[in-house]
Amino acid sequence: MNKNNIVERIKQNDTATIKKIYLDNKLSFFKLANRYSIPNEVALDIYQDSIVALVENARKNSIDDLKSSINTYFIGIGKFMIFNYLKTKKTVDLSEFENTVITESYTTEDNTLNEREIALKKAYENLGEQCQKILSLFYFENKKLEEIQTILNYENKDVLKSQKSRCISHLKKSLNLKK
Numbered sequence: 001m002n003k004n005n006i007v008e009r010i011k012q013n014d015t016a017t018i019k020k021i022y023l024d025n026k027l028s029f030f031k032l033a034n035r036y037s038i039p040n041e042v043a044l045d046i047y048q049d050s051i052v053a054l055v056e057n058a059r060k061n062s063i064d065d066l067k068s069s070i071n072t073y074f075i076g077i078g079k080f081m082i083f084n085y086l087k088t089k090k091t092v093d094l095s096e097f098e099n100t101v102i103t104e105s106y107t108t109e110d111n112t113l114n115e116r117e118i119a120l121k122k123a124y125e126n127l128g129e130q131c132q133k134i135l136s137l138f139y140f141e142n143k144k145l146e147e148i149q150t151i152l153n154y155e156n157k158d159v160l161k162s163q164k165s166r167c168i169s170h171l172k173k174s175l176n177l178k179k
Helices: 003-011 015-035 039-060 070-091 113-127 129-138 145-151 155-178
Strands: none
Touching: 003 015, 003 039, 015 070, 015 113, 039 070, 039 155, 070 113, 113 129, 113 145, 113 155, 129 145, 129 155, 145 155
16 A cells, blocks of 8 residues: 555544554554653553644645655654653653642632742643643543543543643643743
8 A cells, every 4th residue: 555545544534544553653652762761651642642643644634745654754753742742841740730729719728829830820721621621620620531531522532631641731831931
């Protein structure tokens, strides 16, 4: 099957073709992620984001004139996302914000916010409505992904996980810009 035929199949959401690309590249990608000491859970999120990006790029006609193979291009997306993860990981560790309580009014017990909480509040407010819903349900209401999938009508859990990962990435990027 030639490259253009594969791109057309991706555009048509041919699940067999997408699944083949996903499975054919998994080992190579995880070897790459392990070289950079990426935790497996994070690597899986990045890998799933990469497949979503590949499909989105195909649908936007961005890869119609692709010079490399689909697999090379796909691994390149993953490598780029790994580097972005490493770049953001060095500057902001989101886990330090996970215990910060944000309520609708964004106040603490003494009604004052520290600098970090203010930055988090602003970054959160600048996220899209869907990201706010996902993160709020997951972090503040302690809902499981399966529950969020049902509440927000996501087709499958992997799509939701990828979206959550992108939302966190956007939040991290916003926080890095504030520093």
